[in-house]
Amino acid sequence: MRFTTLLAGLGLATTLLSACTRSSTPATSRAPGEPLLSAIQEDDVRRDLFALADDKFRGRRAGTADELRAAVWVAERAREAGLEPAGDEGTYFQFYPLRRVTVAxxxxxxxxxxxxxxxxxxxxxxxxxxxxxxxxxxxxxxxxxxxxxxxxxxxxxxxxxxxxxxxxxxxxxxxxxxxxxxxxxxxxxxxxxxxxxxxxxxxxxxxxxxxxxxxxxxxxxxxxxxxxxxxxxxxxxxxxxxxxxxxxxxxxxxxxxTANDYEYPSMNVVARAPGTDPTRRTEHVLFSGHHDHDGIGSPVAGDSIWNGADDNATVSVALLAIGRAWKQRPGARSALFVWHGAEERGLLGSRWYAEHPTVAKSSIVAVLNGDMMGRNAPDSAALLGSTPPHRNSKALVDMALKANENFTKFALDNSWDDAKHPEGWYFRSDHLPYARAGIPALFFTTLLHPDYHTPRDEASRIDVAKLTRMTRWMYATGWAVSATPERVTVDPDFKLER
Ligand SMILES: [Zn+2]
Missing domain, CATH: 3.50.30.30 (Glucose Oxidase; domain 1)
Known part of the structure; x- marks a missing residue:
């Protein structure tokens, strides 16, 4: 593989190779009825958040080695959590080429x-x-x-x-x-x-x-x-x-x-936690986030690193926490975790994965995507894809609303899901390519704030208790999706406004 030299140069070759070892999974019996919410703990979430949003990752920009180093960090944590590699060739990674065109x-x-x-x-x-x-x-x-x-x-x-x-x-x-x-x-x-x-x-x-x-x-x-x-x-x-x-x-x-035109690797990190049902475990509930952010820019108040703590270290670490919970108490269907690359450069990792999934596309039952889940008022949250024309599966939306009602009790702000909302927030994260590909998909978020895409999006500004609760909501929704005998279906009249 032509990326090997690059990885060796970065000291990543060992990780790549060790990631190839497939962990064995004990087949447990039937899934118990309730999700194990207590497996998702604030301390774990905080530790991971501060690590991934640290300056040492230099803002994790796609098209740089910083994104690749962040992806390797995520894969290492997935391996420690006992998740199976589910990327290419028995690794946690799915590489894809970014075409870069720059002014010489x-x-x-x-x-x-x-x-x-x-x-x-x-x-x-x-x-x-x-x-x-x-x-x-x-x-x-x-x-x-x-x-x-x-x-x-x-x-x-x-x-x-x-x-x-x-x-x-x-x-x-x-x-x-x-x-x-x-x-x-x-x-x-x-x-x-x-x-x-x-x-x-x-x-x-x-x-x-x-x-x-x-x-x-x-x-x-x-x-x-x-x-x-x-x-x-x-x-x-x-x-x-x-x-x-x-x-x-x-x-x-x-x-x-003069223009330069060249390719540079980016990667999705993909891991799996098997379900318990002998038939349904071949199907996947896909938990989605992105590990990249905006990198380094001209300093704002003396800080030049766009750490992207909320965007999207929050959901990257949420997925790790859900993975650990799924290992402790597996659902009926399997859980698939995709940390997408190059989201900030135009949803490129999710576009690639939706077109080139590493599991059978038909095995993906639903996509639960999160982006920015740790800011704003403690009780507020939003579920995008919950109202037409963005809703592509009423059955899936009902499960998410019920999980919130039963476990997390956020006050939901639906206004951002309105087709007339000026931000067009529904179109700005990684669930979109999956919804367009006909897969039931939702977007969990706590919405924008003044530190969005500035060097002030730092780990210290994240409400970790809220992030933990959002993580539990995504998890409980995924648990419900995994448990039903029939798969959630796509609404027949689903059509996005653009
Ligand atoms: Zn984002």
Whole structure:
């Protein structure tokens, strides 16, 4: 396997090999009626949470060795819990290729002969190979784009407020504003046949440039089956000050743009705890989370590590706790645990696993996904996929609601499951590819908070008692799904709004 060298370099080869040893499972008799909630303890959850959200994992970003090290940590804990490896070739791992397309360091930009500093004054928004050399046509409004012939021209304009604006108070507002503005203006200009596009930040966008620019510097993350963005027209984003240079009479732009295109491994961690029923143990209740987060960025208040304690160390450690509980008291059906990689880069690990499951796809009875389960008021939680058009299995939803009623008693906030909710939260985690693949699926969460996707998402800010209770809710739901004689079914009229 071509990843072996890389793993050896990281000191992971031993883990990979030791993970190949399959643990034997004593066949117990019938599953007793009740889930063993007391097997899920706050101390275990806290210990694991602080370990995985530690700075030493450097934010677990997909496309870096940090994600791979975090995945190995998860696999080691799964092995210690006595879970069986259920990835590829008798290991805990399912590797898949991330296709990375990035802007090469050899890229050169100049305005009227003066070099622009890449990633400081100017950002290439889509990596591609292209060359531009010509006078700049400066436009002030979108109306200007239809007044003159722009074919083959290099067009520059200020960033204009997008229509509609992102909803007030929406998470990551400034980033959404800037990205929406870039998308709208570059689409409008492309249809006019321009050769190159330069968008100069306005006062609203300028403060978000570091954050947005980090994304562009990082480039694209794709699965091999996903197409590259279709357009070959370069789009540059520049600071307000550069905008002033571009407006000057006779301004000229030269750009030598080069892209790197390569593959880098990412991985899902997959483990299994067998059920007790002689027939139903071949079927799986899939518990889902993601081990990756956002890595390292420009410091915020002196901290440059996005630890992703809530997002999603909380659920990574919840799955370990559920695994230990399942080993102590197995359910009738088997439990399958998938810690997905590259969720933050576009649900890539779950898309891959839903297409290439390591167990028979038909054996997956339901997917119980969790993302961010340790913040906000102690009694509040949400179950996404519980109301149409997001609900794909009423039977499954009923089991989750009943488990909450019987054991955990959270006050559920359904508003985030509304198709009109501006955040579109249902579409932002790993249950989605499974729901689209026709598998009953739910999303357990305690919702967004101001520390979401900032370096302040730290273990010390997690309500561990609440996380433990959420873990018990996922577990009790999975237990119920595992115990019924008949599988939960998909609602015949299930159709997502997008
Ligand atoms: Zn997440």
């Amino acid at each position: 360091a050899s890229t050169r930009l100049t305005v009227s002969g003066k070099p622009l500093s890449l990633w400081k004054d100017a950002w290439v928004t889509t990596p591609l190979n292209a060359r531009l050399d010509g006078p700049v046509v400066w436009l002030n409004s979108l109306a200007d784009t239809v007044r003159r012939d722009l074919r083959g021209k290099i067009v520059a304009m200020p960033l204009l407020p997008p229509t509609p604006l992102p909803a007030p108070k929406m998470s990551l507002w400034a980033m959404r504003y800037t990205l929406a503005a870039i998308a709208q203006q570059s689409t409008a200009l492309r249809t006019r046949g321009v050769a190159g596009i330069v968008l100069a930040a306005n006062a609203t966008a300028e403060p978000s440039l570091e954050f947005v620019g980090h994304r562009y510097q990082d480039g694209l993350y794709l699965l091999p089956s996903m197409p590259l963005p279709a357009s070959a027209v370069p789009v540059l984003l520049v600071r307000q000050a550069v905008g002033a240079q571009l407006q000057a009479r006779g301004a000229r732009l030269q750009a030598e743009l």
